[in-house]
Amino acid sequence: MVAAASAAGPAQRVRQVLDPVVAASGLVLEDVRVRRSGGRQVVEVLVGPDEHDERDVDLDRVAEVTRAVSDALDASDPVAGEYTLEVGSRGADSPLTARRHFVHAVGRSVRVRRRDGEVVAGRLTDVQDDDALVVVPVTPGLKGRPPRVGAPLTIALDDVADARVEVDLSGLGPDDDGADDAGRES
Template sequence: MVAPAPAQRVRQVVEPAVAGLGLLLEDVEVARAGARSVVRVVVDVVEDDEGELDLDRVAEVTRAVSDALDAQDVVAGEYTLEVSSPGVSRPLTERRHFARAVGRSVTVRLVDGGTLAGRLTAVERGTTDADDAVVVVPVTPGVKGRRPKTGAPVRLRLTDVRDARVEVDLSGLGPVDDDDVAGPGADAAGREG
């Protein structure tokens, strides 16, 4: 049985291929799955990239990573290559993670043990990395069908943030009020006037 290639060696081989496409290599994992190895590569866009990591870009980076692995013959025997993005469940830990999540609902865990839930509205670049900050507008859920309460924006230095998670926002889902679907010219009961 062939031992899996060390993840660090695979990282050294695939990182230039990923960077050559303007992407970042987030993680590499090499594991056994029966008689073959499974190479899992997680890539992400750089902070100032306005594009998304869509299927076309994933396919392109998959070809580049596969070519690099085959050229260096770093994985002995047969292997399965899995290339993916970090996904929404990834913790936000770096400035670039927060920059990609602006406008989303987040729960921030602070170094001091506190938490803050709200809408991430900005990421500020400081004069030094220690001065980088995020701005979160706190949102307290409404009780029994009432609207949520929005607080004053809170500026948090990234050095005070342990991590954050993007929260799935389902507020737009659910039953629709008749008032919401009434077209122009309809009265309060939704009848055309």
């Protein structure tokens, strides 16, 4: 078994060390990449919530898991030489590739491309126990007209070729930018 571990690439060795560490933090290890950037080695670790965790991966959770990840890598030394450690979560525009990604996207606008090429854009309303998605298609209204809402569609996860959350910032106005009002004078 020692020979197999040493034959694995650096990303696989890092993954073997970090899987239990990240799981102990209540998160899922999404991806590990070891790459070179500007002559330096970078270990990039992406984490996410598990399927049953309703909390987002905020900065506090990333900071907490970063300390545990750093300690584990220092103790086991799976990457030769010096490196920069980057720990973060999947971006909002990351593809939805696992059931847990869809579970966390319930209630959000998604664009799903089926294996047959058909594209469904709408609101993800459910992920069923039999690994099927329920999407309510929404077609944007034109020239001030309201959007058209279709009948719910059930799509098997196995039938999904690509899916992403659609980030919609169109409803934000100058006074509704999501910024905190702290520091503003009344």
